Amino acid sequence: MRYLLAIDQGTTSSRAIVFSAxxxxxxxxxxxxxxxxxxxxxxxxxxxxIWTGVLDVSREALAKAALEAxxxxxxxxxxxxxxxxxxxxxxxxxxxxxxxxQDRRTAERCQALKAAGHEPLxxxxxxxxxxxxxxxxxxxxxxxxxxxARERAQRxxxxxxxxxxxxxxxFTGGKIHTTxxxxxxxxxxxxxxxxxxxxELLALFDxxxxxxxDIRDCASDFGTTLPEFFGAxxxxxxxxxxxQAATIGQACFEPGMMKSTYGTGxxxxxxxGDTAIxxxxxxxxxxxxxxxxxxxxxxxxxxxVAGAAVQWLxxxxxxxxxxxxxxxxxxxxxxxxxxxxxxAFVGLGAPHWDSAARGALFGLTRNTGPxxxAKAALExxCYQTLDLMEAxxxxxxxxxxxxxxxxVDGGMAASDWTMQRLADLIDADVDRxxxxxxxxxxxxxxxxxxxxxxxxxxEFMTSWRLDKxxxxxxxxxxxxxxxxxxxxxxxxxxxP
Numbered sequence: 001m002r003y004l005l006a007i008d009q010g011t012t013s014s015r016a017i018v019f020s021a022x023x024x025x026x027x028x029x030x031x032x033x034x035x036x037x038x039x040x041x042x043x044x045x046x047x048x049x050i051w052t053g054v055l056d057v058s059r060e061a062l063a064k065a066a067l068e069a070x071x072x073x074x075x076x077x078x079x080x081x082x083x084x085x086x087x088x089x090x091x092x093x094x095x096x097x098x099x100x101x102q103d104r105r106t107a108e109r110c111q112a113l114k115a116a117g118h119e120p121l122x123x124x125x126x127x128x129x130x131x132x133x134x135x136x137x138x139x140x141x142x143x144x145x146x147x148x149a150r151e152r153a154q155r156x157x158x159x160x161x162x163x164x165x166x167x168x169x170x171f172t173g174g175k176i177h178t179t180x181x182x183x184x185x186x187x188x189x190x191x192x193x194x195x196x197x198x199x200e201l202l203a204l205f206d207x208x209x210x211x212x213x214d215i216r217d218c219a220s221d222f223g224t225t226l227p228e229f230f231g232a233x234x235x236x237x238x239x240x241x242x243x244q245a246a247t248i249g250q251a252c253f254e255p256g257m258m259k260s261t262y263g264t265g266x267x268x269x270x271x272x273g274d275t276a277i278x279x280x281x282x283x284x285x286x287x288x289x290x291x292x293x294x295x296x297x298x299x300x301x302x303x304x305v306a307g308a309a310v311q312w313l314x315x316x317x318x319x320x321x322x323x324x325x326x327x328x329x330x331x332x333x334x335x336x337x338x339x340x341x342x343x344a345f346v347g348l349g350a351p352h353w354d355s356a357a358r359g360a361l362f363g364l365t366r367n368t369g370p371x372x373x374a375k376a377a378l379e380x381x382c383y384q385t386l387d388l389m390e391a392x393x394x395x396x397x398x399x400x401x402x403x404x405x406x407x408v409d410g411g412m413a414a415s416d417w418t419m420q421r422l423a424d425l426i427d428a429d430v431d432r433x434x435x436x437x438x439x440x441x442x443x444x445x446x447x448x449x450x451x452x453x454x455x456x457x458x459e460f461m462t463s464w465r466l467d468k469x470x471x472x473x474x475x476x477x478x479x480x481x482x483x484x485x486x487x488x489x490x491x492x493x494x495x496p
Contacts, residue, residue: 044098
């Protein structure tokens with residue numbers, strides 16, 4: 001039997017999972033890495049630490065599975081999107097720490113571009129909004145901040161990439177500078193209708209085209225690892241940004257299917273088929289996946305803080321020692337208290353896109369304690385998902401009954417309390433799959449598809465397995481009152 005190695009390089013940790021040919025998880029390894037916060041609203045990663053961590057967990061997972069390089073048919077990579085790296089083409093060393101997708105330092109630059117009237121063009125070409133979330137203004141910051149960087153970039157000495165590109169470069173010893181369509185679509189520089197870098201947008205953001213990686217299908221040839229890393233070369237054959245990889249892992253291959261992933265942030269994607277729907281509700285239009293040169297599109301809603309709210313309870317407030325404590329605490333919360341957390345720690349994402357908003361707690365009483373804080377943190381994720389789904393329904397139109405199901409995955413999906421409250425608040429069934437590591441599963445599937453080990457998408461859809469369905473149980477009147485309280489809290493948090 002041949003195996004597949006999935007590398008899931010996330011925002012707070014890197015993991016590697018070995019899958020068998022039938023996509024059953026065999027062994028895994030995970031390693032957290034340092035989060036750097038050099039200023040308020042700034043978030044950075046050391047890409048050298050990420051690279052060594054990825055190598056470590058990949059080797060550890062293979063060792064746990066008692067496998068050698070010859071046993072692995074291919075590697076699939078999925079990654080935190082938008083996080084920006086600029087490196088030296090000769091040395092492979094980054095010029096600056098990676099600027100993370102959560103980082104808000106370029107908010108003023110985005111506002112200036114909006115004021116100059118550029119957002120309509122950008123939205124039409126890229127499907128995105130002018131926001132610090134995306135890569136283009138991050139690249140500009142590095143070029144303008146690191147001495148001599150812009151001149152070096154113009155001489156062709158520097159390379160840009162999202163984390164997938166940087167890992168591929170390292171794995172191949174600098175032979176391959178590439179990315180896939182889903183990561184390219186998150187930069188503000190790719191025309192999602194042509195699937196190519198857009199010369200007018202590159203000029204607008206003042207970024208030399210020589211810095212940009214090649215754009216390839218999600219299941220494609222991304223080179224081969226150097227023999228020194230695993231004892232022999234292993235083909236790199238699958239790449240997708242984390243949310244698109246989760247969409248693939250959830251087998252959302254038909255228009256109207258929707259998934260939501262709960263990691264550091266929360267990201268909901270609705271497959272819209274071969275139609276790129278321009279949102280009227282400040283959602284993103286993006287590439288869900290690209291196979292055999294054919295792009296499939298999606299509407300996406302991005303929430304910046306989901307699991308990060310639980311991390312805040314643990315690391316910031318010291319109210320819990322581990323995330324699993326939040327469900328029992330929330331279940332024991334005082335039902336008479338209506339406490340709302342608007343977790344705008346780094347601004348609010350879709351559908352508000354308010355980069356200046358900051359987090360707030362509402363409804364505190366003298367009796368409010370850790371149980372109510374836990375409940376408010378978990379419910380904040382559910383309310384934000386509701387906002388996304390309502391925006392999607394308005395853009396897409398009301399889905400048929402068979403489509404009014406949300407498939408969920410990611411760390412928070414393991415919490416029965418949170419998933420039940422999610423079903424209650426969105427008033428729809430929530431389906432949790434047997435394999436909740438769908439991001440890694442999607443990466444493994446893409447690699448397996450490229451080497452002929454995995455079946456075509458329609459056949460893969462039949463292999464999706466339900467672990468548990470959560471159906472709405474909350475009385476409609478209670479739901480209405482709670483949602484009204486949330487909407488009021490958000491209104492108070494948004495900047496004038």
